[in-house]
Amino acid sequence: MDCSHVFEFKVKRLIVVFTLFLAFFSVTPAAFAQVDTAQVTEDSHAQPEAKEKFDIGKFALHHIADSHSWHVIGHTYIDLPVILYTKAGFVNFSSADFNHDDDGKVIVERKGQRFVKMHEKIYYASDAANEHGQFLSLDEKHHASNERPLDLSITKNVCTLFLSIIILLVVFINVANGYKKRVGKSPKGLQSWMEPIILFVRDDIAKPNLGHKYERFMPYLLTVFFFIWFNNMLGLIPFLPGGANLTGNIAVTMILAIATFCLTVFNGNKYYWKHIFMPDVPWWMYIVMVPVELFGIFTKPIALMIRLFANITAGHILVLSLICLVFVFNSLYIAPVSIAFAVFIGAIELLVAFIQAFIFTILSALFIGMAIEEHH
């Protein structure tokens, strides 16, 4: 693959950014200390009311996790439907019934069953509240051990999923109509935006890896590429139409990886299976080689799954953490710095959004290509 320079580029830039970032913090405390001492004398009476320590980790994890309601601004939420498959069949109600409680303190009762929500997960409520008023039994790590109904709710991620599908369909059916309207003519408008990318997927991803049989896999590769790319970019939008961390959700990347896995396994030809079960090594090596190769069938899609999930989630956590610096330092003076860095990381994330879609697609093409290769 000739894309290694892309990684180098990205890695180098990130290294530079973090070096600068660390350099900034190793210098500033002295400067800030003076301001702080000046302030301390003024606010000394306010200091003892020790503020609740701000926990970036909790905050960031809450933001990248799925949610049963969509936060718009302030105390405005879009309440999404909750659909549960319980012991008594399907149950559905609005997430507003929980009153935006996320600690298992509000009970919703339907069909004679009681539900509570904690950390955006719905549990069967315990009979009595614990010492914190939660209708849950918590273990020592504060994880609820209550039983859970099967949650088929239209969550924030599911909404984004549908939204992205609508966007993809609108965009690409529009593009397709452009080709029907102007047969044999040069592309125009949206069509001319998308054509180079479609050609990029075809000529730089599918053809080199799949050879002459590339046409069969084009629909999958194009769909995966644009699905990941569009959702990565939707995830970067911090307000309403975006904001959900769909491609940074392991369930989503798992399904995408399973799709690649299925295509690899079902299209694998005899050379591929021979390579796995009867590799060209002395027979006594089979003891090592066959398990390794068998293991490899599964590790490849698992790597795909983790790579996309981790990259996108990491990006979101990075941006959130930079913004959170304002609250960690509890000072508005840090805001320009944290915003400047968040904008910079945001720009890199825009690049990462494309690169990750590209990597997922090219690796899928590579794995499928290895399975359908004619000879060794």
Add this chain to the structure above:
Amino acid sequence: MELLLPEFGLVIFQSIAFLLLMFLLAKFAWKPVLAAIKERELSIDEALNKAELAKQEMTRLTAQNEELMKSARAERDLILKEAKTLKDSIVNEAKLSAQTEGAKLIEKAKIEIENQKKAALAELKNQVSTLSLDIAERVLRNQLQDKATQQDLVANLLKDVELN
């Protein structure tokens, strides 16, 4: 750690939605788009090939023209050469015939001159003989007045005539 556990609901929705998306896009977007792109590429290739062929045809025609020009020039040269040789041969022939004719004329003239000369000589001889006869007659007439001188003179005259 919770991040690493896929939620069942999203798994279900994602698999259904993704399959549906792939089906719809494949049917309504990728198929026409890829077909159109391929068709356009083929037509571009074809146009380029045609242009290439036209170019080849053009060079072929130019070469042919060149060839024609060359042969025409050669033909012209040949014709000129032929004309020149023809002219030369005509001139030579004319010269030759003129020479022979001249030679003939000269020969004729020579013969004529010879004849004239012969005739003139004959005339001269006749005249000389007549004149000599006249002279002789007159001399004889003078001389013959004296007998002896007459005889001498005749003898001498005869001697002279024989010498001539």
